[in-house]
Amino acid sequence: MSNKSIVRCENIYKSFGPTKALVKVDLQVCEGEIRGLIGENGSGKSTLSSIIAGVRKADKGIMYFRDKVYAPNTMVEAQKKGISMVVQEMGTISGITVASNIFAGRLDIFTRGGLFFPNAMNKAAKQILDEIGLTDINPSTMIDHLNFEDRKIVEIARAMQIKPELLIIDETTTALAAKGRKILYNVIDEMHKQNKAVLFISHDLDELKNICTHITVLRDGKIINTMDEKDMNIPDMRRYMVGRELSDNYYRSDYDGSYDEKVVLELKHITNDNQIENFNLQLHQGEILGIGGLADSGMHEVGRLAFGIEPTLTGEVMCTGSHSKISNPSDAIKQNIGYVSKERDKEALILNASIIDNIVLPSLDRLKNKLNLIFKKSENDMAQHQKEIMEIKCRDTKQFVNELSGGNKQKVVFSRWLANKSDILILDCPTRGIDVGVKANMYHLMYELKKQGKSILLISEELQELIGMSDRILIMKDGNITQEFMRSEDLTENKIIEYMI
Amino acid sequence: MLSLIKNYVNQKQNVFWPGKVELVKYRVSNISPFLGLIFITLVFSFTTNGRFASISNMTNLVNQCFNVIIIAVGISFVFAHGGMDMSIGSVLGVSSYVGAMVWNMNNMPGVAGFFIAILVAMVFTFITSTVHIVARVPVFVASLCIRYICSGILTTLVSENDMYIDYTKYNGLNNGILKFFVLIIVIAIGYILYEYTAVGKSLKSIGGNKTMSYHSGVKTSRYIWGAYMILGITIGIVSMFSLARVGNVTATTGVGMEFDAMTAIVLGGFPIKGGARAKIRSAIIGAVTVAVLTNGLTLIGLDPSIIYGIKGVMFIVIVGISYVRKKGEIVN
Known part of the structure; x- marks a missing residue:
């Protein structure tokens, strides 16, 4: 295999104010390489990839593209050279069709004599979608009719339509379920075969280990280590990322799956207007109850039903201790239930508000004085206390949440329910898009809460997490529970998977 | 010890610190509406040979900004959650009319007119x-x-x-000092409700993220209703004071009030979509600024x-300075 370099960066520096995002970074991506880029949140992965893709400019340093100096001013310039990127957040333009999204900014290809030919564009779009394996989408549908996952795939199609030499994928897989991942892996594989290169950013270490040929680890804006296929292993990756030895109990270490007999939350014969039918579930005191399944198995709906967000057609959610029915989030919160949504930025945070505002919202009743007034001091104290026990990394609690990294945002979400002294926590993919350091914190916290006698409903797409943390696991498929597993040392992913598909 | 410092530095590095320039810019944009108000007040004090600061002109000023400030207090609650209301002026007209009818009845006390106007x-x-809430019609269209x-x-x-009222009977309501105290009371109640109770906090959170607020136990519909009720009360109050001042109700009573209120809000630096940065003091400062501008320019003797x-032109300048155009971006 030839080892010609496609992109080489030398001595890249980048700061945001006093924050040094990148310090003296050298990176080379060669032909046929699939290079994974890993690091904790805030380590500079996205900054580096956005500099290569032309979104940002480095403060200092030189980049070479095929041994020629390369200094893109915009993303479009980078694309013309052959570098395209799929971004972390939603990057489709709403209000236009799938095909227009794929060819956004390049509609001139389909223009002849000032007239635009949509049919030609749709045909070309169809071809690209077929190539990457998304055959069931009509290019002339509006992008907004697609679900989140398919839109992400359309973005991949857009990145691929310029036939890039280097494809940068920035934490896209967190948004994708099995089908999307398969498509993405195919695309990556195809790039590899054509001797082109991929720069792949992900938090999912297993995934990286499986598909990458090389891995570069970033920490605090510096390159810590580079591994190739033969010395890639997950404990090392973790160690390099975090910069210290992670203790063995990443998950909890005991196999004592016991919990109190007392039922605290019960879903009775619930049917909704989607796929849940006559669903029953009991959550016990001091139990971590895991729910696993594919993304569309209905497990996320169960979480929303249990918290009263989604209406039920028949059946009821009962808080057994107080015999009260839960039909909306406000009821649930009164019964000391907390909910961590899967869509953190969309549903679980006010991005444009301070950490204080985000933490105190469900606890406003708690903060009232005799005259129903809420003073800033009590709010500040509550937030400050949470900041300290959760070790939220921030300037101060007045800092706006949109300036925090993913892991710290999630800590704010957790803090909100801890501050409200929740006894029951419904966690929907609580560690999604969070780096290993914070993940370990979260697992530790969950275990602590269990030991305090609190109950946790852990809904997760990561089987490892379920196996590692739950006292009991329910596996769902098509809106029904297909199997129940108790905590045990010899429970493996393989045993579980067959009940999911 | 060294490791402690190192650890501290490491922690700091992972945190987004806005640069000095951004911080200064943010602070300036935060207080610039206030500085702007002081600036134009000073300018008018000097250019009008002291007429601007005279007692009689101050009474005049209270009269001129009274309506807008009170409406601005009410509409702050609406804008805080991302709502708006295009009907303020015409609602004001109708409630003035009904209030005037009550005032013209012989055996009704004057207070009754107030209550009924507020009710309307x-x-x-x-x-x-x-x-808006039940039929899910955008509030712009509904209003x-x-x-x-x-x-x-x-x-x-x-x-x-x-519709005419007996002008002399209610002339007492035009007393500058009375109006000043009414203003203070309305502002005080509005301020406490907005900044120190669950009402204001919940409405701001709805403006920031409605779904999140709902998931956090905020009864979103109830608070949105509440915000419009508060607005209704302020419209009612203003309708009666302006009736007492003008003495009649015509087809043009109240016309354009919503735009005056909106101008005031924007001028004060109140984010039009609400959220955490929406401060009620912005609305009040904005309302005073509009009144001072109008009053001062008239005093100078301009057409x-x-x-x-x-x-x-001045609005463009003030708004241009006060709104933060681009926020610092964070990447990981």
Whole structure:
């Protein structure tokens, strides 16, 4: 295999104010390489990839593209050279069709004599979608009719339509379920075969280990280590990322799956207007109850039903201790239930508000004085206390949440329910898009809460997490529970998977 | 010890610190509406040979900004959660008319007029918000419809004769000192409700993220309704004071009030979409600024038609300075 370099960066520096995002970074991506880029949140992965893709400019340093100096001013310039990127957040333009999204900014290809030919564009779009394996989408549908996952795939199609030499994928897989991942892996594989290169950013270490040929680890804006296929292993990756030895109990270490007999939350014969039918579930005191399944198995709906967000057609959610029915989030919160949504930025945070505002919202009743007034001091104290026990990394609690990294945002979400002294926590993919350091914190916290006698409903797409943390696991498929597993040392992913598909 | 420091530095590195320039910019944009107000006040104090700061002009000023400030207090609650209301002026017209009818009845106490006017205004804002919440009609459209309905009602009512009240009977309401105290009370109540109770905090959180607020136990519909009810009360109060000042209700009573209120809000640096940065003091400062500008420019002796143009230019300048155009971005 030839080892010609496609992109080489030398001595890249980048700061945001006093924050040094990148310090003296050298990176080379060669032909046929699939290079994974890993690091904790805030380590500079996205900054580096956005500099290569032309979104940002480095403060200092030189980049070479095929041994020629390369200094893109915009993303479009980078694309013309052959570098395209799929971004972390939603990057489709709403209000236009799938095909227009794929060819956004390049509609001139389909223009002849000032007239635009949509049919030609749709045909070309169809071809690209077929190539990457998304055959069931009509290019002339509006992008907004697609679900989140398919839109992400359309973005991949857009990145691929310029036939890039280097494809940068920035934490896209967190948004994708099995089908999307398969498509993405195919695309990556195809790039590899054509001797082109991929720069792949992900938090999912297993995934990286499986598909990458090389891995570069970033920490605090510096390159810590580079591994190739033969010395890639997950404990090392973790160690390099975090910069210290992670203790063995990443998950909890005991196999004592016991919990109190007392039922605290019960879903009775619930049917909704989607796929849940006559669903029953009991959550016990001091139990971590895991729910696993594919993304569309209905497990996320169960979480929303249990918290009263989604209406039920028949059946009821009962808080057994107080015999009260839960039909909306406000009821649930009164019964000391907390909910961590899967869509953190969309549903679980006010991005444009301070950490204080985000933490105190469900606890406003708690903060009232005799005259129903809420003073800033009590709010500040509550937030400050949470900041300290959760070790939220921030300037101060007045800092706006949109300036925090993913892991710290999630800590704010957790803090909100801890501050409200929740006894029951419904966690929907609580560690999604969070780096290993914070993940370990979260697992530790969950275990602590269990030991305090609190109950946790852990809904997760990561089987490892379920196996590692739950006292009991329910596996769902098509809106029904297909199997129940108790905590045990010899429970493996393989045993579980067959009940999911 | 060294490791402690190292650890500390490491922690700091992972945190987003806005640069000095951004921080200064943010602070400047935060206080610039206030500085702007002080600036124009000073300018007018000097250019008008002290006439601006005279007692009689201050009474005048209280009269001029009274309406806008009170409406601005009410509409802050609406804008805080991302709502708006295009019907304020016409609702004000109708409630003035009904209030005037009560005042013209012989055996009714003057206070009754107030209560009924407030009630009428609340009925209309209730309809607007109900249509918005229950039928999910965008509030811009819902309030626009109410605007037409109300101006239709008012035009019909005054088509024969404009409504007059016995001017001398309610002249007491034009007392500058009384109005000043009413203002202080309304501002104080609004301020406490907005900044120190769950009402203001919940509304701001709805403006920031409605789904999140709902998931955090905020009864979103109830608070949105509440916000429009507060607005209704302020419209009712203003309708009666302006009735006492003008003495009659015509087809044009109240016209354009919503735009005055909106201008005030924008001028004060109140984010039009609400959220955490929406401060009620911005609305009040903005309302005072509008009044001071109008008053001062008139005192200088400018032609009213030119004043409009000058006001427009000054708004652009003030708003241009006060709004943060681009926020710092964070990447990981």
